Amino acid sequence: MPHTVESHLAPLELIERLSLHYPDVPIEAIFKEDLLRRGMGWSPQALEVAAGYKRKAYFIFSFDMVPISGMDHGENLKAPEEIRLTGGVFNFKPVIVSVRLNPDSPYRVESEDGDLILKLDGNAVARVELQRSPAYYERKISNGKPIMDIAPTIEWGYLLYLTVFRLCQYFGAQEECRYCDINENFRQQKKSGRPYTPVKSVAEILEALEIIADTDSESKAYTVTGGSVTSKLEEMSEVDFYAQYPEAIEKRFPGRWISKVVVQALKKDEAQKLRDVGVQIYHPNFEVWDERLFEILCAGKARYIGREEWLRRIVDAASVFGPERVIPNFVAGVEMFKPAGFATVEEAIASTQEGLEFFMSHGITPRFTTWCVEPLSALGKEPQSVPLEYHVRLLRIYRDTMAKYSLAAPPGYGTPGLGNAVFSVSSFMDVLPASPSC
Ligand code: SF4
Numbered sequence: 001m002p003h004t005v006e007s008h009l010a011p012l013e014l015i016e017r018l019s020l021h022y023p024d025v026p027i028e029a030i031f032k033e034d035l036l037r038r039g040m041g042w043s044p045q046a047l048e049v050a051a052g053y054k055r056k057a058y059f060i061f062s063f064d065m066v067p068i069s070g071m072d073h074g075e076n077l078k079a080p081e082e083i084r085l086t087g088g089v090f091n092f093k094p095v096i097v098s099v100r101l102n103p104d105s106p107y108r109v110e111s112e113d114g115d116l117i118l119k120l121d122g123n124a125v126a127r128v129e130l131q132r133s134p135a136y137y138e139r140k141i142s143n144g145k146p147i148m149d150i151a152p153t154i155e156w157g158y159l160l161y162l163t164v165f166r167l168c169q170y171f172g173a174q175e176e177c178r179y180c181d182i183n184e185n186f187r188q189q190k191k192s193g194r195p196y197t198p199v200k201s202v203a204e205i206l207e208a209l210e211i212i213a214d215t216d217s218e219s220k221a222y223t224v225t226g227g228s229v230t231s232k233l234e235e236m237s238e239v240d241f242y243a244q245y246p247e248a249i250e251k252r253f254p255g256r257w258i259s260k261v262v263v264q265a266l267k268k269d270e271a272q273k274l275r276d277v278g279v280q281i282y283h284p285n286f287e288v289w290d291e292r293l294f295e296i297l298c299a300g301k302a303r304y305i306g307r308e309e310w311l312r313r314i315v316d317a318a319s320v321f322g323p324e325r326v327i328p329n330f331v332a333g334v335e336m337f338k339p340a341g342f343a344t345v346e347e348a349i350a351s352t353q354e355g356l357e358f359f360m361s362h363g364i365t366p367r368f369t370t371w372c373v374e375p376l377s378a379l380g381k382e383p384q385s386v387p388l389e390y391h392v393r394l395l396r397i398y399r400d401t402m403a404k405y406s407l408a409a410p411p412g413y414g415t416p417g418l419g420n421a422v423f424s425v426s427s428f429m430d431v432l433p434a435s436p437s438c
Pocket of ligand 1: 175
Protein backbone atom coordinates (compact mmCIF):
# COMPACT_ATOMS: atom_id res chain seq x y z
CA MET A 1 0.00 0.00 0.00
CA PRO A 2 2.21 2.86 -1.24
CA HIS A 3 2.16 6.28 0.42
CA THR A 4 0.91 7.92 -2.78
CA VAL A 5 -2.32 5.95 -2.33
CA GLU A 6 -2.45 6.78 1.38
CA SER A 7 -2.46 10.53 0.84
CA HIS A 8 -5.62 10.32 -1.28
CA LEU A 9 -7.69 8.45 1.25
CA ALA A 10 -9.95 9.92 3.92
CA PRO A 11 -8.55 9.15 7.42
CA LEU A 12 -11.16 6.51 8.27
CA GLU A 13 -10.85 4.84 4.88
CA LEU A 14 -7.07 4.73 5.32
CA ILE A 15 -7.41 2.94 8.65
CA GLU A 16 -9.89 0.44 7.25
CA ARG A 17 -7.61 -0.29 4.27
CA LEU A 18 -4.56 -0.74 6.49
CA SER A 19 -6.51 -2.97 8.83
CA LEU A 20 -7.51 -5.20 5.90
CA HIS A 21 -3.97 -5.22 4.52
CA TYR A 22 -2.33 -5.96 7.89
CA PRO A 23 -4.93 -8.05 9.75
CA ASP A 24 -2.30 -9.18 12.29
CA VAL A 25 -2.14 -5.65 13.75
CA PRO A 26 -5.12 -4.85 15.99
CA ILE A 27 -7.23 -1.99 14.70
CA GLU A 28 -6.96 -0.38 18.14
CA ALA A 29 -3.19 -0.05 17.62
CA ILE A 30 -3.68 1.44 14.14
CA PHE A 31 -6.05 4.08 15.56
CA LYS A 32 -3.63 4.72 18.43
CA GLU A 33 -0.70 5.35 16.07
CA ASP A 34 -2.88 7.60 13.94
CA LEU A 35 -3.93 9.59 17.03
CA LEU A 36 -0.31 9.89 18.09
CA ARG A 37 0.82 11.17 14.69
CA ARG A 38 -2.15 13.51 14.10
CA GLY A 39 -3.06 14.61 17.64
CA MET A 40 -6.62 15.32 18.73
CA GLY A 41 -8.93 18.27 19.26
CA TRP A 42 -11.40 18.68 22.11
CA SER A 43 -14.77 20.42 22.09
CA PRO A 44 -15.13 23.08 24.82
CA GLN A 45 -17.79 20.92 26.53
CA ALA A 46 -15.54 17.86 26.52
CA LEU A 47 -12.72 19.95 27.94
CA GLU A 48 -14.91 21.02 30.84
CA VAL A 49 -15.60 17.36 31.63
CA ALA A 50 -11.88 16.50 31.32
CA ALA A 51 -10.87 19.29 33.69
CA GLY A 52 -12.37 17.25 36.53
CA TYR A 53 -9.97 14.34 35.87
CA LYS A 54 -6.20 13.90 35.75
CA ARG A 55 -4.84 16.71 33.63
CA LYS A 56 -1.89 16.92 31.32
CA ALA A 57 1.20 17.70 33.41
CA TYR A 58 3.66 18.43 30.59
CA PHE A 59 5.98 15.91 32.16
CA ILE A 60 8.99 16.69 29.91
CA PHE A 61 8.30 17.86 26.33
CA SER A 62 5.15 19.56 25.11
CA PHE A 63 3.97 16.51 23.11
CA ASP A 64 1.48 18.88 21.44
CA MET A 65 1.12 19.89 17.81
CA VAL A 66 0.28 23.51 18.51
CA PRO A 67 2.01 25.89 20.91
CA ILE A 68 0.10 27.07 23.98
CA SER A 69 -0.34 30.44 22.25
CA GLY A 70 -2.47 28.64 19.62
CA MET A 71 -4.89 27.06 22.11
CA ASP A 72 -8.11 29.07 22.27
CA HIS A 73 -9.99 27.07 24.91
CA GLY A 74 -7.43 26.60 27.68
CA GLU A 75 -6.60 23.12 26.36
CA ASN A 76 -3.18 23.16 28.04
CA LEU A 77 -4.86 23.52 31.45
CA LYS A 78 -7.89 21.26 30.98
CA ALA A 79 -6.99 18.39 28.66
CA PRO A 80 -6.19 15.04 30.25
CA GLU A 81 -2.80 13.33 30.26
CA GLU A 82 -4.23 10.26 28.54
CA ILE A 83 -7.49 8.78 27.34
CA ARG A 84 -8.64 5.17 27.36
CA LEU A 85 -10.66 4.10 24.35
CA THR A 86 -13.16 1.27 24.65
CA GLY A 87 -16.14 -0.24 22.78
CA GLY A 88 -17.65 1.72 19.92
CA VAL A 89 -18.26 0.58 16.35
CA PHE A 90 -15.02 -1.41 16.25
CA ASN A 91 -15.64 -2.94 19.67
CA PHE A 92 -12.31 -1.73 21.01
CA LYS A 93 -10.54 -3.54 23.77
CA PRO A 94 -9.20 -0.86 26.17
CA VAL A 95 -6.32 1.08 24.67
CA ILE A 96 -4.57 4.00 26.39
CA VAL A 97 -3.42 6.95 24.29
CA SER A 98 -1.35 9.97 25.28
CA VAL A 99 -3.16 13.25 24.57
CA ARG A 100 -1.35 15.32 21.94
CA LEU A 101 -3.30 18.48 21.38
CA ASN A 102 -4.10 19.58 17.86
CA PRO A 103 -7.32 21.57 17.29
CA ASP A 104 -6.96 20.97 13.52
CA SER A 105 -6.86 17.18 13.78
CA PRO A 106 -9.65 15.14 12.16
CA TYR A 107 -9.90 13.43 15.57
CA ARG A 108 -12.03 15.20 18.11
CA VAL A 109 -13.31 14.29 21.54
CA GLU A 110 -16.88 15.45 22.09
CA SER A 111 -19.30 15.30 24.98
CA GLU A 112 -22.72 13.72 24.40
CA ASP A 113 -25.09 13.62 27.37
CA GLY A 114 -22.09 13.69 29.70
CA ASP A 115 -20.32 10.80 27.92
CA LEU A 116 -17.13 11.44 25.99
CA ILE A 117 -16.86 10.08 22.44
CA LEU A 118 -13.88 10.03 20.09
CA LYS A 119 -14.88 11.01 16.57
CA LEU A 120 -12.94 10.87 13.33
CA ASP A 121 -14.23 13.33 10.73
CA GLY A 122 -17.50 13.35 12.66
CA ASN A 123 -17.84 9.55 12.80
CA ALA A 124 -18.02 8.06 16.29
CA VAL A 125 -15.09 5.69 16.86
CA ALA A 126 -15.01 4.71 20.53
CA ARG A 127 -15.98 5.67 24.07
CA VAL A 128 -13.45 7.83 25.91
CA GLU A 129 -12.62 7.10 29.53
CA LEU A 130 -10.54 9.36 31.73
CA GLN A 131 -8.38 8.59 34.70
CA ARG A 132 -9.43 10.06 38.00
CA SER A 133 -6.97 12.54 39.43
CA PRO A 134 -4.95 10.97 42.25
CA ALA A 135 -5.56 12.69 45.59
CA TYR A 136 -1.94 13.83 45.76
CA TYR A 137 -2.30 15.83 42.51
CA GLU A 138 -4.08 18.52 44.51
CA ARG A 139 -1.42 18.63 47.21
CA LYS A 140 1.74 20.70 47.55
CA ILE A 141 5.06 20.08 49.20
CA SER A 142 6.19 22.35 52.04
CA ASN A 143 7.75 25.01 49.77
CA GLY A 144 4.39 25.42 47.99
CA LYS A 145 5.22 23.51 44.79
CA PRO A 146 2.45 21.25 43.47
CA ILE A 147 3.18 17.52 43.40
CA MET A 148 1.86 17.58 39.84
CA ASP A 149 5.00 19.58 38.98
CA ILE A 150 7.46 17.56 41.08
CA ALA A 151 6.22 13.98 40.52
CA PRO A 152 3.47 13.58 37.90
CA THR A 153 2.31 10.13 36.78
CA ILE A 154 1.74 8.84 33.27
CA GLU A 155 0.86 5.43 31.78
CA TRP A 156 -2.48 5.45 33.59
CA GLY A 157 -0.80 5.90 36.95
CA TYR A 158 1.86 3.17 36.47
CA LEU A 159 4.90 5.45 36.08
CA LEU A 160 6.07 8.37 38.22
CA TYR A 161 7.88 10.65 35.81
CA LEU A 162 10.62 12.59 37.58
CA THR A 163 12.05 15.12 35.14
CA VAL A 164 14.59 16.52 37.56
CA PHE A 165 16.22 18.83 34.97
CA ARG A 166 13.70 20.43 32.62
CA LEU A 167 16.29 21.89 30.26
CA CYS A 168 19.03 20.46 28.08
CA GLN A 169 22.59 21.68 27.78
CA TYR A 170 22.53 20.82 24.09
CA PHE A 171 21.45 24.26 23.15
CA GLY A 172 20.53 26.00 19.89
CA ALA A 173 20.41 24.90 16.27
CA GLN A 174 23.84 23.27 16.22
CA GLU A 175 23.28 20.95 19.17
CA GLU A 176 19.65 20.39 20.14
CA CYS A 177 18.07 17.26 18.72
CA ARG A 178 15.94 18.54 15.87
CA TYR A 179 12.71 16.78 16.92
CA CYS A 180 12.96 17.95 20.55
CA ASP A 181 11.29 20.98 22.13
CA ILE A 182 12.53 20.59 25.72
CA ASN A 183 14.09 24.05 26.03
CA GLU A 184 11.35 25.86 24.09
CA ASN A 185 8.65 24.00 25.99
CA PHE A 186 10.20 25.08 29.28
CA ARG A 187 10.00 28.71 28.16
CA GLN A 188 6.37 28.47 27.01
CA GLN A 189 5.27 26.71 30.19
CA LYS A 190 6.92 29.36 32.38
CA LYS A 191 5.37 32.11 30.25
CA SER A 192 1.93 30.53 30.63
CA GLY A 193 2.31 30.70 34.42
CA ARG A 194 2.52 26.95 35.08
CA PRO A 195 4.68 26.06 38.12
CA TYR A 196 7.55 24.35 36.30
CA THR A 197 10.69 23.71 38.36
CA PRO A 198 13.86 23.80 36.19
CA VAL A 199 16.02 21.73 38.56
CA LYS A 200 14.24 19.70 41.23
CA SER A 201 16.14 19.08 44.43
CA VAL A 202 16.53 15.63 45.96
CA ALA A 203 14.63 16.93 49.00
CA GLU A 204 11.69 18.02 46.83
CA ILE A 205 11.53 14.63 45.14
CA LEU A 206 11.68 12.75 48.45
CA GLU A 207 9.00 14.90 50.03
CA ALA A 208 6.66 14.36 47.07
CA LEU A 209 7.33 10.61 47.07
CA GLU A 210 6.65 10.47 50.80
CA ILE A 211 3.13 11.74 50.16
CA ILE A 212 2.66 9.46 47.14
CA ALA A 213 3.93 6.37 48.99
CA ASP A 214 1.41 7.07 51.76
CA THR A 215 -1.60 7.59 49.52
CA ASP A 216 -1.09 5.74 46.23
CA SER A 217 -1.04 2.08 45.26
CA GLU A 218 -1.13 2.42 41.46
CA SER A 219 2.40 3.61 40.69
CA LYS A 220 4.78 0.72 40.13
CA ALA A 221 7.86 2.40 38.65
CA TYR A 222 9.63 5.72 38.47
CA THR A 223 11.81 7.28 35.82
CA VAL A 224 14.49 9.84 36.66
CA THR A 225 15.33 11.91 33.61
CA GLY A 226 15.86 15.33 32.09
CA GLY A 227 18.02 17.07 29.55
CA SER A 228 21.63 16.17 28.86
CA VAL A 229 24.45 17.60 30.94
CA THR A 230 27.43 18.29 28.73
CA SER A 231 29.58 20.15 31.25
CA LYS A 232 28.46 20.41 34.88
CA LEU A 233 25.13 20.92 36.57
CA GLU A 234 25.28 22.15 40.15
CA GLU A 235 29.01 21.29 40.05
CA MET A 236 28.23 17.68 39.08
CA SER A 237 28.78 15.58 35.97
CA GLU A 238 25.73 14.07 34.26
CA VAL A 239 26.04 10.73 36.00
CA ASP A 240 26.66 12.26 39.44
CA PHE A 241 23.79 14.69 39.02
CA TYR A 242 21.27 12.03 37.98
CA ALA A 243 22.55 9.25 40.29
CA GLN A 244 21.84 11.28 43.43
CA TYR A 245 18.06 10.87 42.91
CA PRO A 246 17.75 7.07 42.68
CA GLU A 247 20.38 6.81 45.39
CA ALA A 248 18.24 8.85 47.77
CA ILE A 249 14.98 7.21 46.67
CA GLU A 250 16.34 3.68 47.07
CA LYS A 251 17.73 4.52 50.52
CA ARG A 252 14.43 5.96 51.66
CA PHE A 253 12.05 3.54 49.86
CA PRO A 254 14.09 0.44 49.05
CA GLY A 255 12.44 -1.54 46.24
CA ARG A 256 9.14 0.35 46.54
CA TRP A 257 9.13 1.09 42.79
CA ILE A 258 10.96 -0.28 39.74
CA SER A 259 13.76 2.26 39.22
CA LYS A 260 14.57 3.60 35.76
CA VAL A 261 16.90 6.31 34.52
CA VAL A 262 16.99 7.97 31.10
CA VAL A 263 20.34 9.63 30.44
CA GLN A 264 22.91 9.72 27.67
CA ALA A 265 25.02 6.67 26.81
CA LEU A 266 27.50 6.59 29.67
CA LYS A 267 30.94 5.03 29.95
CA LYS A 268 30.82 1.59 31.55
CA ASP A 269 32.10 2.74 34.95
CA GLU A 270 29.47 5.49 34.99
CA ALA A 271 26.72 3.03 34.08
CA GLN A 272 28.00 0.86 36.93
CA LYS A 273 27.64 3.83 39.26
CA LEU A 274 23.93 4.01 38.40
CA ARG A 275 23.56 0.29 38.94
CA ASP A 276 25.35 0.55 42.29
CA VAL A 277 22.91 3.13 43.63
CA GLY A 278 19.97 0.86 42.77
CA VAL A 279 18.94 1.70 39.22
CA GLN A 280 17.35 -1.36 37.64
CA ILE A 281 16.58 -0.16 34.12
CA TYR A 282 18.73 2.06 31.95
CA HIS A 283 17.51 4.00 28.89
CA PRO A 284 20.42 5.31 26.79
CA ASN A 285 18.12 6.47 24.01
CA PHE A 286 19.34 5.96 20.46
CA GLU A 287 16.52 7.87 18.69
CA VAL A 288 17.30 7.06 15.03
CA TRP A 289 19.31 4.20 13.57
CA ASP A 290 20.61 5.52 10.25
CA GLU A 291 24.11 6.97 10.54
CA ARG A 292 23.55 9.95 8.27
CA LEU A 293 20.28 10.86 9.95
CA PHE A 294 21.73 10.44 13.45
CA GLU A 295 24.35 13.07 12.59
CA ILE A 296 21.68 15.47 11.34
CA LEU A 297 19.00 14.85 13.93
CA CYS A 298 21.17 14.42 17.03
CA ALA A 299 24.02 16.77 16.21
CA GLY A 300 24.95 17.44 19.85
CA LYS A 301 25.09 13.74 20.73
CA ALA A 302 27.04 13.02 17.54
CA ARG A 303 29.57 15.73 18.32
CA TYR A 304 30.07 15.12 22.06
CA ILE A 305 29.92 11.32 22.11
CA GLY A 306 29.56 10.07 18.55
CA ARG A 307 27.31 7.36 17.15
CA GLU A 308 29.84 4.52 17.22
CA GLU A 309 30.81 5.27 20.80
CA TRP A 310 27.13 5.60 21.74
CA LEU A 311 26.50 2.13 20.33
CA ARG A 312 29.53 0.66 22.10
CA ARG A 313 28.35 2.09 25.40
CA ILE A 314 24.86 0.64 24.99
CA VAL A 315 26.30 -2.81 24.39
CA ASP A 316 28.71 -2.37 27.34
CA ALA A 317 25.79 -1.40 29.57
CA ALA A 318 24.19 -4.79 28.88
CA SER A 319 26.91 -6.42 30.97
CA VAL A 320 26.16 -4.00 33.82
CA PHE A 321 22.36 -4.12 33.95
CA GLY A 322 21.60 -7.30 32.02
CA PRO A 323 20.66 -6.85 28.36
CA GLU A 324 16.90 -6.96 28.94
CA ARG A 325 17.23 -3.99 31.30
CA VAL A 326 18.95 -1.76 28.76
CA ILE A 327 16.15 -0.17 26.76
CA PRO A 328 17.09 2.50 24.21
CA ASN A 329 14.28 4.61 22.76
CA PHE A 330 13.70 5.25 19.06
CA VAL A 331 11.68 8.25 17.88
CA ALA A 332 9.41 6.29 15.58
CA GLY A 333 8.95 7.99 12.24
CA VAL A 334 11.52 10.73 12.57
CA GLU A 335 13.70 8.96 9.99
CA MET A 336 11.12 10.12 7.41
CA PHE A 337 11.45 13.83 8.27
CA LYS A 338 11.39 16.36 5.47
CA PRO A 339 13.47 17.28 3.62
CA ALA A 340 16.43 14.95 4.38
CA GLY A 341 14.86 11.77 5.76
CA PHE A 342 13.93 8.59 3.91
CA ALA A 343 11.43 9.22 1.14
CA THR A 344 9.76 5.82 1.26
CA VAL A 345 8.27 3.61 3.96
CA GLU A 346 10.28 0.73 2.54
CA GLU A 347 13.63 2.45 3.15
CA ALA A 348 12.66 3.76 6.59
CA ILE A 349 11.48 0.36 7.78
CA ALA A 350 14.55 -1.39 6.35
CA SER A 351 16.83 1.00 8.23
CA THR A 352 15.09 0.74 11.59
CA GLN A 353 14.76 -3.01 11.20
CA GLU A 354 18.55 -3.14 10.91
CA GLY A 355 18.77 -1.28 14.23
CA LEU A 356 16.28 -3.62 15.90
CA GLU A 357 18.23 -6.62 14.61
CA PHE A 358 21.46 -5.18 15.98
CA PHE A 359 20.09 -4.52 19.46
CA MET A 360 17.87 -7.57 19.76
CA SER A 361 20.65 -9.91 18.63
CA HIS A 362 22.46 -8.63 21.75
CA GLY A 363 19.37 -9.31 23.88
CA ILE A 364 18.65 -5.57 24.16
CA THR A 365 15.01 -4.53 23.63
CA PRO A 366 14.54 -1.04 22.26
CA ARG A 367 11.23 0.75 22.55
CA PHE A 368 9.52 3.55 20.65
CA THR A 369 7.99 6.93 21.17
CA THR A 370 5.88 7.77 18.13
CA TRP A 371 7.21 11.06 16.79
CA CYS A 372 5.10 14.08 17.75
CA VAL A 373 5.87 16.99 15.44
CA GLU A 374 6.14 19.74 18.01
CA PRO A 375 5.92 23.20 16.44
CA LEU A 376 8.59 24.63 18.74
CA SER A 377 11.14 21.99 17.71
CA ALA A 378 13.48 22.61 14.77
CA LEU A 379 11.64 20.07 12.59
CA GLY A 380 8.27 21.58 13.49
CA LYS A 381 9.04 24.71 11.48
CA GLU A 382 7.90 22.99 8.29
CA PRO A 383 5.05 20.58 7.52
CA GLN A 384 5.89 16.97 8.32
CA SER A 385 3.90 13.82 7.91
CA VAL A 386 4.84 10.20 8.38
CA PRO A 387 2.63 7.67 6.57
CA LEU A 388 0.45 5.64 8.90
CA GLU A 389 1.60 2.54 7.05
CA TYR A 390 5.12 3.16 8.38
CA HIS A 391 3.86 2.97 11.96
CA VAL A 392 1.82 -0.18 11.29
CA ARG A 393 4.78 -1.91 9.67
CA LEU A 394 7.10 -0.82 12.46
CA LEU A 395 4.85 -2.51 15.03
CA ARG A 396 4.97 -5.71 12.97
CA ILE A 397 8.75 -5.81 12.64
CA TYR A 398 9.13 -4.99 16.33
CA ARG A 399 6.81 -7.83 17.35
CA ASP A 400 8.35 -10.26 14.86
CA THR A 401 11.98 -9.42 15.67
CA MET A 402 11.23 -9.83 19.38
CA ALA A 403 9.81 -13.29 18.58
CA LYS A 404 12.77 -14.16 16.35
CA TYR A 405 15.19 -13.58 19.27
CA SER A 406 12.76 -15.07 21.85
CA LEU A 407 12.74 -11.85 23.85
CA ALA A 408 10.19 -11.09 26.55
CA ALA A 409 8.40 -7.74 26.75
CA PRO A 410 10.72 -5.10 28.25
CA PRO A 411 10.46 -4.87 32.04
CA GLY A 412 9.17 -1.71 33.69
CA TYR A 413 6.29 -1.18 31.25
CA GLY A 414 3.53 -3.10 32.95
CA THR A 415 1.66 -5.99 31.39
CA PRO A 416 1.91 -6.33 27.61
CA GLY A 417 -0.90 -7.22 25.23
CA LEU A 418 -3.99 -5.60 23.83
CA GLY A 419 -6.35 -4.56 26.61
CA ASN A 420 -3.55 -4.65 29.21
CA ALA A 421 -0.88 -2.22 27.99
CA VAL A 422 -0.51 1.16 29.69
CA PHE A 423 2.32 2.63 27.64
CA SER A 424 0.66 5.56 25.91
CA VAL A 425 3.13 7.13 23.44
CA SER A 426 3.51 4.09 21.19
CA SER A 427 1.55 0.89 20.62
CA PHE A 428 4.55 -1.41 20.90
CA MET A 429 3.26 -2.88 24.19
CA ASP A 430 -0.28 -3.25 22.76
CA VAL A 431 0.93 -5.55 19.97
CA LEU A 432 3.12 -7.87 22.04
CA PRO A 433 1.61 -11.13 23.26
CA ALA A 434 0.01 -11.00 26.70
CA SER A 435 2.30 -12.28 29.45
CA PRO A 436 2.60 -11.73 33.20
CA SER A 437 3.22 -8.23 34.42
CA CYS A 438 6.76 -7.02 35.11
S1 SF4 B 1 19.58 15.25 24.33
FE1 SF4 B 1 18.30 15.79 22.58
S2 SF4 B 1 16.34 14.71 22.94
FE2 SF4 B 1 17.46 14.76 24.90
S3 SF4 B 1 16.67 16.58 25.91
FE3 SF4 B 1 18.56 17.19 24.83
S4 SF4 B 1 17.86 17.99 22.88
FE4 SF4 B 1 16.15 16.81 23.76
